[in-house]
Amino acid sequence: MAKQGSRGASGPPQFSGEEMICVIYGPEAYLQRHYLDQLRDAVTKSADADVDVLHFDGPAATLADVLDELRGIGLMQQRKIVIVEDADQFVTQYREALERYADGPTDASTLVLRPGKWNASWKLHKAIVKVGAVAKCEPLKAAAARQWLIQHAEADHGRPLAAEAASALIASLGNDLSRLSSELGKVAASGPVGELIEVEEVEALVGRASDEEAWEIQAALLSGDAGEAIEIVTELLELSNKPAELLTYFAADLVRKIHHAAVLLDAGEPTGAITKRLKLWPPDRASATLAAARRMGASEAARLLATLVEMDRRAKSGFATADRNLERFGVLFARGLG
Template sequence: MCPMAKQPTFKASMRMAIIHGKESFLMTRYTNDFAQAIAKEHGDVDKVVFDGATVDLATVLDEVRTFDLMMRHKLVIVDNADVFLAAKDTGKTSNRQAMERYAESPVNSATLLLRASAWRPGKLDKAVAKVGTVCKLQSLSELDSIRWCVGRCGKEHGCELDTQAAQLLVQRIGLSLTRLDTELGKLSAKVAPETKITKDDVLEMVGLSREEQAWEIQSVVLSGDSGLAMAKLGELLDVSRRPRELLMWSVVDLTRRLSAASTMLQNGMPAGDIRKTLKLFGDGGNRILHLAKQRTPDQLANLFTEAVAVDARTRSGLLDGRRGLELLALRVCRVVK
């Protein structure tokens, strides 16, 4: 198994491989690494890609077992492999069972790569590992994402990324490497011919994320200061023109995470795992965890239930949207104070 923190090694001798996980950037990168390893050994490679949601077993096996007309080595890729494996052949045998049998004796003239964002481990993983590799793509932590941005910017975009700039970029974009790399490309083009990207460049080029907009009201509500919360709501609604629906979502989401954190703590989940699961970063994450420890799961679950009910009433027109938002913010302030 290849955890994402460790660079997987692909060899031309591998006849099957499984790459699964939600990080599309690494999925593409590792596929290219695998193809290059094969090409280095066999020369030009005939690459064939199937959509596992629509292709049948016979088509895949025929492609793998049929020699290329130019005698090139084949790399046959099945995307959405989880869907493909769940389907059944014309008989009673499932595609998964058929792939398990194929893995016992794969052909030498082709390599079969199964790719999926979701995956159910089983006998197939063990069979593939004997003739190739199984690689699970795991999302990077916030800190690792910051380090990745600094390294990626220097290696691929030819620019030095300031650490504070990298931290802000991750806060605004999130942990998707694909999106982060896109923004690094834009930032590099923006500062050219200079080769240093600063925090000010990120502030100028990268807009506030949904989470940052949400945090504008969440941070004030978490303080428990009702007067400050009302003033901030007025500023966001009347001056900054933030959508009322976004602010309502922000407060409801805050109660959801408080409730979930409290329940997870009661169940003995480590704080680090809770942070990762609920995306609790920085001082805000610390504050939510602190409150989750101080309040009971029932208290915070009731608060979340009330928040959902207020949101539903505003959506249905039974309660004025602004009034509902103010009432909910005040209610949260009283609970967390």
């Protein structure tokens, strides 16, 4: 039997990469994505090869199709992850059959169920924790969210975060990790790497850098018109007095979403599930982002993101200016759309 990772529904999971069935559930979307990424990394490391990831839309999926995918391994393929999104109806309809599968699952694939709710008293739960893991994704309490912010500020952005500044973020935004992560990125982008983020910086930027301001530059990029993108950048810099580093963050956030959407589209995930997972809203913004993902593709989006990160690094090191970098990036983005 394969070595399992975390077997309970409390605390962060410790994936071994040999889990045959996993359940990732709960209302905290950021943790769901984070745990799914951790599982994918662990399986890839365990297999020592590329791992194919496939998505099924739970309400439309049949058990036969999912099991066929789990058991069907190509000649060159060693491991596969099969994810059933919005799996509540799927689990309800096929729970007894899933119990039988859990008694003897294939060790060549990992089944991931992503329902909204889960019952630890089920026989299915007990069968799954013997061969895999169950991860519950609940909102963090204020103290845990504050510690999470402090850790991620330095690990992800290279800037230490004062405890008072972390508390100010939570007081302003609540404890939704997706929103906290987004706003933390905006604040961190406004100053140099290594500089402490104080509460005054949070109070000055959070709320002022609204979603509408972010969308203004993102919409200009998505238009594919480099001239329009440069015009919007100039307007925000000179007339609205927005920091160039903040606008760089807005551009990077868009390219990350395009890359993530392109990867999920390539994996066959339904557009509705992608929209929900990446929080693409309202519908016109979701459509524009998904259209860009189809036109650009995952590899080009990854290349553009790496280019923008390098531009930002050079600007912060004094080798270029952030405003000039944004103008150059507008041209590169338009070319990437084709």
